[in-house]
Amino acid sequence: MKLATYLYQHTTSCGIVTDDGIINIPTATDYALHSVKEILIKGKSAFERLKSLPDSDVPRLDFDQIRLCAPIPRPGKLLALAGNYARHLEETRWQDKSLDRQAQCTNPWPFLMPSTAAVGCGATIPWPGYSDEIDHEIELAVVIGKPAYAVSPQQAPGCIAGYTIANDLSARSVSFRQGRTDRPRDAFFDWLMGKWADAFLPLGPWLVTADEIPDPHNLDLTLTVNGQVRQQANTDQMTFDVYRIVSFLSHLMTLEPGDVICTGTPHGVGLAENRFLRPGDVIDCTIANIGTLSNTLGPKPDTFYRAFIQ
Known part of the structure; x- marks a missing residue:
């Protein structure tokens, strides 16, 4: 359904x-x-x-x-995973290629996003005024259907209502102050704040119930920009599978009906080739058995408020 x-x-x-x-x-x-x-x-x-x-x-x-609209317009929790595909880690140089598989699988890297980031299929994405480099990230998104606390991976399927598509947009050049002297952790927080803009997490086009996707670990993902393929992969390439993700997060917090979990993006992001989105670009995210999520990027603002922190 x-x-x-x-x-x-x-x-x-x-x-x-x-x-x-x-x-x-x-x-x-x-x-x-x-x-x-x-x-x-x-x-x-x-x-x-x-x-x-x-x-x-x-x-x-x-x-x-x-x-x-987004299938869940204002999720109670919007969770996402960074670096859940090995080739994406390699292309963005987040992780040394020499690390063995066991070292890569220590634990997921989850983070939270504001519910105001959620927007539906067909929406125009406003360009945030603190960045001039916007990037795309197609992701399989899990929608929780039952309360889940400290569940095992084997119990996780019973807590999942279904799946949808996410485009976890990223502002790659976040800057709030000209001439800033960078502190040791500024790069991490700049990356994190680059995920928080309004309408920066398109979701949709709808929720497909879990009974129609018995195996979420063999779904083709394709992202195109103006018809040109930028990302193409399969969910079988995830480091942490859907059930392990749900289990892990449920040990950190109680997951509730309507919570949305984005499971990470594969290789092919613009950051890897310094090829970012432009105003008016149409981004289509397609996942097998779900559909296509389509959005357009709005115009750049006339002025950027880079120096609003004094």
């Missing part, structure tokens, strides 16, 4: 995506379900009521009648 969040007649709603349109859940059933997150929280009982709708004759909305 594909679950979408969208704007219809100026109201945010949720629906089931079918080949011939979208079933608007609030009007198709008398069961009180008004958001994808609500569906996840109610769990099995909600899915039981919804599973027959795609085969019914309930009315559909045409795709041109709606505007897609």
Whole structure:
């Protein structure tokens, strides 16, 4: 089942995506379900009521009648992993090639992002005023369906509601003060702050429930910019697989329905070849069995506020 969040007649709603349109859940059933997150929280009982709708004759909305939002518009937690593909680490020189596989697999590198970074398919991404180098990163994103605390990798599949696509955009040249004297950890925090801009984590186009993706570790990923392939890989190349990621994070914090976990990007980012995005670029992220997430990068601001910290 594909679950979408969208704007219809100026109201945010949720629906089931079918080949011939979208079933608007609030009007198709008398069961009180008004958001994808609500569906996840109610769990099995909600899915039981919804599973027959795609085969019914309930009315559909045409795709041109709606505007897609992120499947979970404001996730309680937005988590992501850095460096979860070995070739990406090598191309960005984050890690020495001489490290053996065991050393690379010590533990994941997770970080948090603000919920305001989430935006839907079709949205134009505003260019942040503190960077002039913007980069792309296609990622498989996991959506949590049940509370998870200290679960094992074997238990993790039962906590996953489904999957969507993420484009973890990065501002690579973050600078807040001209002539700054760099401190030892400035580079790390510049990288981290480069992930936090509004609308810098497009998600979508919808959530595909886990039963339709029985093996998330064999999915082709392709990212194009204006039709040109920039990233192409398979999720079987992850250092830490989906279930180990969920397990690890659940030992750090309680994962809750609607939390989103981005599982890392493969090689091919612009940073590796000093080839960054430009205003007006169309970025298409495609993952097998899910769909295509498409967004356009907006214009650069007239002025950059590099010196706003005095």
